[in-house]
Amino acid sequence: MTIEEVEVEVAPGFKARVWAYNGQVPGPLIHVKEGDDVEVTVHNLTALNHTIHWHGVYQTNSWRSDGVPKVTQQAIEPGDSYVYKFVADKPGSLWYHCHVNVAEHVGLRGMWGPLIVDPKEPTALEKEVTKDVVLMFSGWNSDVAMEYGKGGHPREVADYYSINGKSFPSSQPLRVKEGDVLRLRLYGVSSETAYHLHGHDVLVTHKDGLPLKSPYWADVVHVPEGARMDVIVRMNNPGRWINHDHIEPHTTNNGKMPGGAVMIVEYEGIEKDDWYVWKDKDASYDPDFYMSEMLKKPYGMHNHAAFKGTKIKKKKKKKKKKD
Ligand SMILES: [Cu+2]
Known part of the structure; x- marks a missing residue:
């Protein structure tokens, strides 16, 4: 895995x-099975120090792979590499992120991605799932977005919010058919979320990868920062339904509605009215924006071209600060 300096377009x-x-936000999907040996060699191609913390992994007998600078390792310096080696000892919706200057690197600079560990013994509910869906919620600050080394301060106010790195309308529809059983993996990456899907209740089954003894029904699910909530939804109500963060400012782009952490579930067979906001989305439709297709592929690390950033054109030399 590399770490690269790129630009991403979050919203128009x-x-x-x-x-x-x-080179992508979210980072590549890492999908393994409980008990697998995982080895990731990380090459830092940027001008600052970074690491990877594997959030949720117990790191039994491998604490040096926990990714915390000056605690478990020295941060990976520009041009250097580090090998993380561990057993996938905890199943569920895990993730990974940088642990250097986290408020900026994770909070504002896209250093996060999903680590999904399939359990050896799935629950009865998990076996029913027909479509596995990853939704990673994050915030952004446009005031400092173009300048490395800025932002990440206490009480900083974000002004853009996104799902899988894109704010509405740059996010994508989630296309389903009646009878589908969805598993939504809700990740509070750098923004808490009050997840709400219209037209359906959701069954909360897992918290931070751990199966709940008593799954419970809800129509708003709070996902704190860093946490993961897995919910099961039975697609039994054909139509077109908005999914949004119910923390209202999170549905804006720099204070303007509509925007933010919003997407639309489209049932197969529902006609697209002329006035439908996404009636022309077919041309740019990405069936893997929520990682459902790559989760069906063999275990391993999966990149996605649509998440890739573009090279930064450097005009003048910027002052560099090491953490
Ligand atoms: Cu970093």
Whole structure:
């Protein structure tokens, strides 16, 4: 895996400079099975120090792979590499992120991605799932987005919010058919979320990868920062339904509605009215924006071209600060 300096377009007219795992935000999906040996060699191609913390992994007998600078390792310096080696000892919706200057690197610069560990013994509910869906919620600050080394301060106010790195309308529809059983993996990456899907209740089954003894029904699910909530939804109500963060400012782009952490579930067979906001989305439709297709592929690390950033054109030399 590399770490690269690239620019990503989060919303129409809003770009951010990021340090991106394999040049993309979210970082590549790492999908393994409980008990697998995992080895990731990380090459830092940026001008600052970074690490990877594997959030949720117990790191039994491998604490040096926990990715915390000056605690478990020295941060990976520009041009250097580090090998992380561990057993996938905890199943569920895990993730990974940088642990250097986290408020900026994770909070504002896209240094995060999903680590999904399939359990050896799935629950009865998990076996029913027909479509596995990853939704990673994050915030952005347009005031500092184009300048590395800025932002990440206490009480900083974000002004853009996104799902899988894109704010509405740059996010994508989630296309389903009646009878589908969805598993939504809700990740509170750098923004808490009050997840709400219209027209359906959801069954909360897992918290932070751990199966709940008593799954419970809800129509708003709070996902704190860093946490993961897995919910099961039975697609039994054909139509077109908005999914949004119910923390209202999170549905804006720099204070303007509509925007933010919003997407639309489209049932197969529902006609697209002329006035439908996404009636022309077919041309740019990405069936893997929520990682459902790559989760069906063999275990391993999966990049996605649509998440890739673009090279930064450097005009003048910027002052560099090491953490
Ligand atoms: Cu970093």
